[in-house]
Amino acid sequence: MENQRNMILAIVLSALVLFGWQFLGDRFFPPAKPPVTKIEGGQEKVLPQPGADPAAAGPKAIRARAAVLRETPRVAIDTPKLAGSINLKGARIDDLVLKAYRETVAKNAPPIRLLSPLGSPAAYYAGFGWTGDGVDAPGPNTVWTASGTALTPETPVTLSWTNTRGQRFETVIAVDRDYMFTITQKLVNGGAGAVAARPYGLISKDGVSKDPSSWTLHTGPIGVFNDAANYDLSFKKLDEAGQPGIRFASTGGWLGFGDKYWLTALVPDSKASVDAGFLSTAPQVYQAVESGRALVIAPGQAGSVSQRFFAGAKEVALLDRYENDQGVPLFSRAIDWGWFRVLEKPIFWVLDQVFKLVGNFGVAIIILTFLVRGLMFPIAQKQFRSMAGMRRVQPKMKELQERLKDDKPRLQQELLKLYQEEKVNPLAGCLPILVQIPVFYALYKVLMVTIEMRHQPFVLWIRDLSAPDPLHVLNLFGLLDFTPPAFLGIGVLALLLGVSMWLQFKLNPQPMDDAQKQVFALMPWIMMFIMAPFAAGLLIYWVTSNFLTIAQQAWLYRQHPVEPVPASATTIVAKKK
Secondary structure, eight states: OHHHHHHHHHHHHHHHHHHHHHHHHHHHSOOOOOOOEEEETTEEEEOOOTTOOGGGGSSOOSSOHHHHHHTSOEEEEEOSSEEEEEETBTTEEEEEEEEEEESSSSTTOOEEEEEBOTTSTTOEEEEEEEEEESOOOOOTTOBOEESOSEEBTTBOEEEEEEOTTSEEEEEEEEEOSSSEEEEEEEEEEOSSSOEEEEEEEEEEEESOOSSOOOSSOOOEEEEEETTEEEOOOOHHHHHHHTTTOEEEEEESOEEEEEOSSEEEEEEOOTTSEEEEEEEEEETTEEEEEEEOOOEEEOTTOEEEEEEEEEEEEOOHHHHHHHHHTTOOTTGGGGSOOOTTHHHHHHHHHHHHHHHHHHSOHHHHHHHHHHHHHHHTHHHHHHHHHHHHHHHHHHHHHHHHHHHTTTOHHHHHHHHHHHHHHHTOOTTTTHHHHHHHHHHHHHHHHHHHHOGGGTTOOOSTTOOOTTSOOSOBTTTTTTTSSOOOOGGGOOBHHHHHHHHHHHHHHHHSOOOSSHHHHHHHHHHHHHHHHHHTTSOHHHHHHHHHHHHHHHHHHHHHHHHSOOOOOOHHHHHHHHHHO
């Protein structure tokens, strides 16, 4: 009866861990979810996400993107990292792809498209203009004249338009070799009276981010206002706020929309007072807007203001450079590092430096594991000595448990006395685990949020360390033509994780309670299921760490062999029976 009760308790506890994780894990530790693909006609194609609503990307497109692009006059954008065009109708940057990044790991995968024109699927664009009194400002249908046919880092482009009152508007657009545009708006007052005009910039986006926002990873509206990053904004809050929106008065700062890896941001002058905010102009249509102070321009005079516009990948070193060298306040916070930023950035730096030496991020993760284990070696030695001591006194503990099983208070007293006499601490083994938790979480965040890990291969079948292991047991490692659900997607790395944890538990001192023994026996296989959907790079770290721990434990245990059960203890147990 006692054994049956213990077995039921073990099963219930294991079920709580396994199934409870499904409810809590996606919220607090969302696993990697790269696009699902299949091979058709020898080409890899991205499939719609299960349960995705096609209408969620905003209003249905009237025309295909290519048709929309052909209908308007344009100036080409061509830089080492960007390709696209500027729409002369409305002076919008609304066509942009990132040359260095692809949708999937397939060689023929299309580049990441960041911006799309209005009237095409998932419209996403930036525009710049003027509002004010006594001025006929250009509007969304105004067709501007361009000074050149292509915008490159070496050749800025000036867009110009003159109204019927003699007021001339110029927008000078320059771009660097990365992802930052500089927009200089100029108004020349050739009219008869003074004008008061305010320049503005906006980013308009149809639909929410494809990357879900969670407790550990913010996506959606984001900004820095008065030297403080704001991660509290969400598309849901914008839906609730509607047209009035959510406003901020700030000196400098920036605002825009962020995905896991991509960002668009308006960056006004760092010393300028700006009125900024977010709003929803229609169902699932969102805008980030900012405007500076009004310029009062007398007849025959001109006024101008400059700001920047970022549209590209959230590369760690690049964001740091824009922040430190070009004065964009807290631009590195565009990456949601979270609470452990002080630990995550050094871990990323080590990984990045090692990667530059070895050329493989998987190898860099393994080397990082050795470095972490090396730094914690003294603590681990203390843990294993304590565990070896616990293994040494286990026969005596068992004897006490048998002799005093009906006298629990006395048993606790005798156990404490035994620990003192043998100079062992049953809690000492927990310290290295507690120390490793922030390191493990920090590496999880690094793999989740840094684009440098995206689509990085390791060896053989592992072509993306930021995605789950693609080889699954249930489809015979790809021989069967189906993809198991994430919960059952047990891959080679997950199997190695389960086996390595099982070996670890076999080396650890065995719990005295039968229910605890059964729970610990099931735990490696429960963790195998829990960790299977996580990024392959994270599993590589954990498996490597497990095998290093096993080697260290085995070596230390040889130095502290388990003593045989004393004859006196055996005699006492026999008499008791």
